[in-house]
Amino acid sequence: MFSLQRLMIYPRHAAEPLRNPGQGVPGLVRFTVDSEEGPVEGFYLPGEGASAQRPGPAVIFAHGNAELIDYWPAEMARYRRMGLGVLLPEYRGYGRSAGSPSQEAITADLLRFYDWLVARPEVDAKRLVYHGRSLGGGAVCALAAHHPPAALVLQSTFTSIRQLARRFLMPGFLVRDPYDNLEVVRRLTCPVLVAHGRRDSLIPFEHAMDLRAAAGDRARLVAYPEAGHNNCPPDWSAFWDEVERFLRGAGIVD
16 A cells, blocks of 8 residues: 555546647647656636736646646636636646656646746736635645635645545555645634535545635635536636625635
8 A cells, every 4th residue: 555555646647648739729838847756747827807916816726636737728728717817737757747646746836836926017916816726625734734825725635645545444654645625624724715525535625624624714614415526616707706796805807
């Protein structure tokens, strides 16, 4: 279990790269950051109305463990219409990126992606949002421990890998990449939006309740009664409405 766990946590070989990722998405910038194991790819999508003269907010969106950044540029259109630039960071060993994934590697690369993003003149570094889906929630919480965001969105995310591992009878001390999201959320001071399906059989709904409780009155929990893990949210348009209300309430967008 100790030696095979990263194959389960990071099933990167199940995610098939697209031939022309981002094709037809206006303004998409493809770039790489340098890691100890080689280049790691990222996509950047400028927010509508943002400029060096009028910097706007931005979001770092971290995808799930069996996904790639290739799959997400079109879905990020709603963020862009709200005026947010969107950074899609890849994980090491995924898609066209070099290396092997681990919590340490992903965190180190996200710190490099963060530096790349805040250096852009059209980005207001004081209005950064982190949005993590499933494993991506662990990735952005790891980043938040170093650079706290202005707002945090956790979608179908766990409290920690150690807590999740207990469901599979794996002792917590054997977990190599713990991703202690609960502790990070507890220490943050920003607003938090938690979205989770009540029928999630992979990451039980109790994880969402615990994350919401850790954030206290800073948090909002959106529960989807009929949704599982991979179909959460069941209605993306309604989910984006929730996200927009949340960001307006947090003062991220006007």
